[in-house]
Amino acid sequence: MLDLAALTDAVAAHGAVVRVVVAGTAGSAPREAGAAMLVWTGGQQGTIGGGALEWQAVQAARAMLAGGPDTRVERMPLGPALAQCCGGAVVWVAERWDAARLAALRPEAGMIARPLGDAGEMPLAAARLLARARGQGLRPAAQIAGGWLVEPLAAPQRAVWIWGAGHVGRALAGVLAPLPGLALTWVDIAPERFPAPLPPGVACRAAPDPADLVAGAPQGAEHLIVTFSHALDLELCHRLLAHGFARCGLIGSGTKWARFRGRLAALGHAPGQIARIACPIGEPALGKHPQAIAIGVAAAMLRDGAAETGRQEAGRQEAGA
Structure with missing residues (x-):
């Protein structure tokens, strides 16, 4: 789930941060879809698990902070790519956040949907997820739908x-x-x-x-x-x-x-x-x-x-x- 309060606090403290979220899993994986961490120069908060998986994601996040792209999507087969014994695969999304990007967020029915890169207009698959949240209160875990990342906001504490x-x-x-x-x-x-x-x-x-x-x-x-x-x-x-x-x-x-x-x-x-x-x-x-x-x-x-x-x-x- 996207914790807007934690993200806002991190941006206020560090100016820019990269949020890495698990957007999909296949087979055995260290963490579930929706697990996330925040990375900034010299520190991090949260975990996506997996040791080598997290290390790779942190290095990618720091490269983004140093001038890389604002969004990055990776699918990591844990065995072949990282020599981990989980046997599954993880899709993670890394996004660079600052105050301007935060201000542009428009939550809807307890969900956040946004394009990854130049994905264009909201696809039908993402629109359907938002419609189910509005009409039925169903808020699925973070996932990529037609090039858009759709995830629920953190529930009330x-x-x-x-x-x-x-x-x-x-x-x-x-x-x-x-x-x-x-x-x-x-x-x-x-x-x-x-x-x-x-x-x-x-x-x-x-x-x-x-x-x-x-x-x-x-x-x-x-x-x-x-x-x-x-x-x-x-x-x-x-x-x-x-x-x-x-x-x-x-x-x-x-x-x-x-x-x-x-x-x-x-x-x-x-x-x-x-x-x-x-x-x-x-x-x-x-x-x-x-x-x-x-x-x-x-x-x-x-x-x-x-x-x-x-x-x-x-x-x-x-x-x-």
């Missing part, structure tokens, strides 16, 4: 709030920050509680009483409560149950959760609502090390996201049938 900047909070922020599609807000009692430097893209908020910030959280946010204080944990659970959330997880043992259930019931919350809070978070079988907890949480979030995407896609296909 999942808002994730991490409450607590101790060992587990730091592990969660470090593991979750690189994952696509997440907008992380990190909360604690004081600015000095957060590490420096911060993980990229994480918004930090400090308040003497963090529970006061619950009112400003989106009602569709997901929450991970890992503070240093059981009293604060309980207050956050109490306020979040009243405020609303998509998902909520609490660090703790079975004994802690049993006590919290009783206290939350005494505060007026119904058993069904209390049961929406997951405790403990993570995968107990992985252990209690902060990074092990974070990995378990991340795995659960990825599974939930994939399941939700599958349900939405099935619903769109059923509606368009």
